Amino acid sequence: MTFGDQPAYLRVAGDLRRKIVSGSLPPHARLPSQARIREEYGVSDTVALEARKVLMAEGLVEGRSGSGTYVRERRVPRRVARSGYRPASGASPFRQEQAEEGARGTWESGSEQEDASAGVAARLGLQPGDRVMRTRYLFRDAGEPMMLSTSWEPIALTGRTPVMLPEEGPLGGCGVVERMAAIDVVVDNVVEEVGARPGLAEELMALSGVPGHVVLVVSRTFYASGRAVETADVVIPADRYRVAYHLPVR
Structure with a gap:
């Protein structure tokens, strides 16, 4: 499709977008009013409104x-680092990254038992x-919300063990691999799928985002000899973060 074939509201939005990206309309500058857009581009009020909606x-x-x-x-x-390397400390990837000089990450969590939904059950083989x-x-970066994560583990596997609560007990805060090893479950595989969708x-x-914005969703499942032992969804604002993978080469 050529530029001339675009609907009028997309042409107007495209021109305003270029001004924003180039700095002609810098951050915190007021966007031309609907009346100003109508006059400058020779379009109707409806077109001017739709162009502004696109930019929003x-x-x-x-x-x-x-x-x-x-x-x-x-x-x-x-x-946001996703690594195939396991730190000697046993810390989760986020904790390892935040241990680096200059990082200012904090997090809060809460655990509770529930019945597995159909989707979670399918992922865990339950x-x-x-x-x-x-x-x-x-998870927060310098106090600013940066990432959400929800994980699920089978009670049949971890119930009545020291690792039943991921953030409590002697291995509280350690990664899944280390926690499962403590109950003689050897994690040997992890699958991650990355997708994008409008944020709920x-x-x-929770992430201080804008309604309608896109989020990245990392769906992760850990396996031990083919059995799923933990699955999680990590939600990251797509406009503020990029997912970076660091994987070992065998």
Whole structure:
């Protein structure tokens, strides 16, 4: 499709986007009003409104009640490490990364038992309704919410063991591999699938995101001799972070 074939609202949005990216409309600058867009581009009010909606959906601008629409600050995406190397400390990848000089990461978590949903059961090789330990995490970078994670482990595997609660006990805070080894379960494989989707309202609220923004979802499952021992969904704001993989070469 050539530029001239684009709908008018996309042509207007594209021109305004270029001004934002080039800095002609810098962060915190007020976007031209709907009337100004209509006059400058010779379009209708409907086209001007749709163009602004496109920029808002892309996260380039934000509306401020009673004030207008302003250019959002565009931050350089930071990396979230996913590593195939296991640190000698046994720490999880996030804890290992945050141990590096200059990192300012914190996290909070909570665990509770629940019945496995059909989706979780399928991932863990269980029957729907089987009991699992669900642990939810909120990770912060210098106080700013950066990542959510929800993990599930079969109670039939970890129940009544020292590692039943991932963040408590003698191995609290260690990675899945180390915790499972403590109950003689040898993790030998992990599968991660990365996808993108619009963030759920509750996710974006927790991550201080903009409604409609896209999140990256890393769906991870650890296996021991073909048996799934833990599965998790990691949710990351796509506009602020990039997932970086560091894998060993055999």
